[in-house]
Amino acid sequence: xxxxxxxxxxxxxxxxxxxxxxxxxxxxxxxxxxxxxxxxxxxxxxxxxxxxxxxxxxxxxxxxxxxxxxxxxxxxxxxxxxxxxxxxxxxxxxxxxxxxxxxxxxxxxxxxxxxxxxxxxxxxxxxxxxxxxxxxxxxxxxxxxxxxxxxxxxxxxxxxxxxxxxxxxxxxxxxxxxxxxxxxxxxxxxxxxxxxxxxxxxxxxxxxxxxxxxxxxxxxxxxxxxxxxxxxxxxxxxxxxxxxxxxxxxxxxxxxxxxxxxxxxxxxxxxxxxxxxxxxxxxxxxxxxxxxxxxxxxxxxxx
Numbered sequence: 274x275x276x277x278x279x280x281x282x283x284x285x286x287x288x289x290x291x292x293x294x295x296x297x298x299x300x301x302x303x304x305x306x307x308x309x310x311x312x313x314x315x316x317x318x319x320x321x322x323x324x325x326x327x328x329x330x331x332x333x334x335x336x337x338x339x340x341x342x343x344x345x346x347x348x349x350x351x352x353x354x355x356x357x358x359x360x361x362x363x364x365x366x367x368x369x370x371x372x373x374x375x376x377x378x379x380x381x382x383x384x385x386x387x388x389x390x391x392x393x394x395x396x397x398x399x400x401x402x403x404x405x406x407x408x409x410x411x412x413x414x415x416x417x418x419x420x421x422x423x424x425x426x427x428x429x430x431x432x433x434x435x436x437x438x439x440x441x442x443x444x445x446x447x448x449x450x451x452x453x454x455x456x457x458x459x460x461x462x463x464x465x466x467x468x469x470x471x472x473x474x475x476x477x478x479x480x481x482x483x484x485x486x487x488x489x490x491x492x493x494x495x496x497x498x499x500x501x502x503x504x505x506x507x508x509x510x511x512x513x514x515x516x517x518x519x520x521x522x523x524x525x526x527x528x529x530x531x532x533x534x535x536x537x538x539x540x541x542x543x544x545x546x547x548x549x550x551x552x553x554x555x556x557x558x559x560x561x562x563x564x565x566x567x568x569x570x571x572x573x574x575x576x
Contacts, residue, residue, distance in 0.1 A: 274410060275384075277315060277354050279346075279361040279370055282538030283391055284309050286403060287360070289419055289539045290412040298354040300344070300370075302500075305532065305540070315350040316370055319343050326449040326498065326509060342371040348378050356386040358409065363390045391537075394475045396457045396464075399537045400424075419539065426542045427464060430549045433556045434466030440552055442467035443491035443522070446478045446499050446530070448513045451486060453479040454497060457541065458534060465548035466556070467493065487520050493552060494522040496569070497530035506530060507567040514569070526551055526566040533564060 277298040278284040284303040287296050298313040320332050320343055336343055351359075359379055363372035372390060379388050389409055393399040400420050407416025442462045444454035459472035470489040473479060478499075494517065496510040507527035510517060517525055528534065528551075533544030547564045549557035560566065 274357045275355055276358045276360065276410070277351060277356040277386070278303065279316065279359060279375060280391070280536075281305070282536035283360040283362070283406070285536065285538035285540065286391075286406055287410075290403075290407055290410060290415045292410055292412065295410070297356065298350065313350060313354060315347045315354060316344050317347060319345050326447065330447065330450060342374070344370045346370040346374050346378065351378060352382055355384050356382070357384060359386050359388045360406065361388060361390050362392050393537045394456050396427075396460050396541065399457065399541060402537075423539070423542050427545065430466075430545055430557070431464055434549055434553045437466050437553055437556060439466060439468040440492040441470040441490060442493045442495065442548075442552060443470045443486060443489060443520070444472060444495045444497055444534075446497060446535075448496060448498060448509050448516075451481050451483060452499075453481050453486070454534070455479060457537060458497075461534075461541070461545050461548055462552075465545055465552050467548070467552045483516055483519055491520055491522045492524070494520055494525040495548075495551065495566075496525065496527040497534045499535045500531050501529075502531055503527060503529040503565055503567055507569060510569045517569070525569040527569055528566050529564065 274295045275297045276295050278287055278296060279300055281303045284299045285305055288306050293308060296312055298315045299309050300316040301314045303309040333343055361372060361375050376388055379386050391402045393402050403416045403419050407413050444458050446452045446454040453471040455473050455476045455478045459469040459474040462469045470491045496506050498506050498509050510527045533540055533547055543561040543564055546561045550560040551566050
């Protein structure tokens with residue numbers, strides 16, 4: 274089977290299912306596992322490089338209202354990949370090429386590929402997607418094992434933080450302007466022993482204002498700008514330090530959203546363990562290997 278993945282989390286899942294040799298093409302943002310970078314690329318960014326967070330938000334809004342995606346599909350490269358299966362998503366126009374474009378191109382390809390869209394909104398739905406993709410690729414046993422392993426790690430976190438006081442946690446998916454993380458993130462915060470201060474489980478991220486967020490009285494603020502690694506998230510948090518200080522949260526940390534929160538793939542469980550480490554370090558003293566939470570002191574930076 275020749276498989277093309279048009280979303281990074283699907284790429285991660287395909288590799289986790291042991292389909293390394295069958296993945297023939299991916300997106301320009303597929304950077305995990307490292308082997309994914311060796312595959313052909315069939316998308317490109319429609320936005321210019323070097324834009325600020327505010328500029329990116331404005332450009333995304335304008336293109337979305339105009340019915341334009343922020344990623345472009347390289348139709349010639351897709352055709353050259355001769356896919357039997359294309360894995361994409363339709364939930365978020367910001368996260369991938371247009372689903373309608375993918376369907377239209379697929380109908381024209383000589384290989385007549387099957388198109389599967391993975392669109393989870395909750396942690397449970399991400400596990401269901403494992404089963405969907407495993408069934409479509411003949412990897413049912415591997416998929417079942419992935420789900421069992423994830424469930425065991427979730428139970429480990431749940432047991433580690435049970436009966437502990439739940440600090441109020443604010444997860445920010447964007448900082449300028451502020452967006453409160455939704456979908457699976459509020460559920461992850463609850464599982465990790467926190468109380469989500471503003472997010473809505475299973476719902477899209479929410480545009481908010483700083484006054485409302487301050488009124489939510491968060492004790493821990495987690496900067497997780499969508500698609501950014503820990504260093505970039507930390508830089509964004511520092512640049513917004515005077516505003517973040519208004520939240521009066523005792524702790525502000527920045528994390529690698531791209532690896533552990535933005536993409537609903539296998540590494541969400543690493544993200545859950547990272548949250549447990551941030552919220553209850555005494556009960557969960559060690560973050561997952563390779564993960565880190567970069568502390569930010571808005572008061573010190575803005576003074």
